[in-house]
Amino acid sequence: MKIIVIGGTGHIGTYLIPRLVHAGHDVICVSRQQHKPYREHSAWSAVKTVQIDRELAEKEGTFGKQIKQLDAEVIIDLICFTTDSARQLVESVADHVRHFIHCGTIWVHGHSEAVPTSEDQPRKPFGEYGVQKAAIEKYLLDLHRTSGFPATILHPGHIVGTGWPPLNPAGHFNINVFKDLAEGRKLAIPNLGMETVHHVHADDVAQAFEKSILHQSQAIGESFHIVSGQAMTLRGFAMAISAHYGKKANLEFLNWDTWCKTVTEAEAEATWDHIAHSPNCSIAKAQRLIDYAPNYSSLQAVCEAIDFLLPQYDPLKEENTKSV
Numbered sequence: 107m108k109i110i111v112i113g114g115t116g117h118i119g120t121y122l123i124p125r126l127v128h129a130g131h132d133v134i135c136v137s138r139q140q141h142k143p144y145r146e147h148s149a150w151s152a153v154k155t156v157q158i159d160r161e162l163a164e165k166e167g168t169f170g171k172q173i174k175q176l177d178a179e180v181i182i183d184l185i186c187f188t189t190d191s192a193r194q195l196v197e198s199v200a201d202h203v204r205h206f207i208h209c210g211t212i213w214v215h216g217h218s219e220a221v222p223t224s225e226d227q228p229r230k231p232f233g234e235y236g237v238q239k240a241a242i243e244k245y246l247l248d249l250h251r252t253s254g255f256p257a258t259i260l261h262p263g264h265i266v267g268t269g270w271p272p273l274n275p276a277g278h279f280n281i282n283v284f285k286d287l288a289e290g291r292k293l294a295i296p297n298l299g300m301e302t303v304h305h306v307h308a309d310d311v312a313q314a315f316e317k318s319i320l321h322q323s324q325a326i327g328e329s330f331h332i333v334s335g336q337a338m339t340l341r342g343f344a345m346a347i348s349a350h351y352g353k354k355a356n357l358e359f360l361n362w363d364t365w366c367k368t369v370t371e372a373e374a375e376a377t378w379d380h381i382a383h384s385p386n387c388s389i390a391k392a393q394r395l396i397d398y399a400p401n402y403s404s405l406q407a408v409c410e411a412i413d414f415l416l417p418q419y420d421p422l423k424e425e426n427t428k429s430v
Contacts, residue, residue: 107204110178113185114153114316117142117265118209121313122182124149129316134176137168142271164191170198179204184255189241196246200255205322206246207315210261212304212331215239221302222337222388225261225329233379243329250327258318258325260311263333263385265406266407268414275344277303277377279371284296284412287344288351289418294358299341300382306333307407310400314392321419323398330392334404337386346405353422354412403408 114123114135116169120143125134127149134154140264143150156176163169173181173195186192196206212394213236215223246257266272274283276295286293314332318325338346341357348355368375392398413420 107180108178109180110134110176111182112136117308118184118311120144121309122315125312126317127152141280164194170195174198182207184209188238189245192242205256207258207318210243210259212261212263212387213383218384218386221386225391230311256326259329259330260314262311263304263306265308266305266411272408272411273303275340275378277380278373287347290353292356292358294360294368295340296362298359300339301384301421302337302339302386303380304333304385305404305407306339307402314398317396324395331387331389333387334400338404350409
């Protein structure tokens with residue numbers, strides 16, 4: 107099929123577009139072209155790239171029309187963050203597209219309550235990002251129910267891949283946390299470290315988009331969690347990373363106010379967002395309906411990313427193996 111991927115050079119698109127090309131699809135990547143994909147791949151030579159500044163085009167009221175003119179059967183939207191943005195695109199392509207797949211987030215659920223969280227649990231989002239994504243999901247699924255619009259919503263967790271820092275065991279993105287664990291230094295963790303985080307490898311997210319297309323009849327009108335098989339507690343995450351480097355975790359647990367004094371304001375804000383949500387999501391529905399089967403555990407995904415970013419600590423290297 108002819109497939110448009112909007113925002114195709116980002117975390118997910120880097121892995122998704124080569125998958126689609128290998129599956130035999132005719133792929134158009136729509137992006138601002140401000141950066142290259144995170145990984146080079148020969149499949150990109152078969153991709154048509156169309157440069158559109160979405161924000162500018164939406165202000166001019168032309169974005170949806172430009173996407174419609176590309177005449178694709180499937181549209182994958184990886185960078186929609188407001189209902190107004192979704193509506194402008196959908197109203198332009200509604201009578202034309204056969205399958206519309208939106209990238210959401212597990213943060214549509216807000217605080218974790220009954221875990222693992224299933225897709226049918228009530229939405230209680232907080233924070234602008236989660237609130238807007240929940241509103242987009244409702245808009246698309248309501249449109250499916252009232253007019254048959256062929257929408258699917260995929261909700262990834264904390265996306266991990268080679269080329270960008272993964273969420274760390276302290277709940278933020280400072281790569282030095284992994285260095286501290288690799289070298290056996292003390293790491294401060296807020297509270298008792300029992301809050302959860304739920305990672306997913308970007309290629310597993312890409313797999314879910316590909317399988318939504320493959321199992322179109324089961325996917326349309328549904329939303330799915332796309333995460334690894336299990337969430338991790340901050341405590342367990344830190345211990346596993348230390349073990350990855352042949353170390354024993356040296357952890358210190360501090361109450362929230364005290365812990366905040368050990369990090370920057372931005373790091374504290376990121377950690378609060380993640381531990382306040384404490385996501386722990388079920389993938390049973392995605393496994394059942396679209397044959398989603400993650401190839402990476404949370405730990406495997408993170409270790410691949412940090413071994414790429416911090417090769418000097420790679421435990422598989424002979425010199426590092428000797429040192430530990």
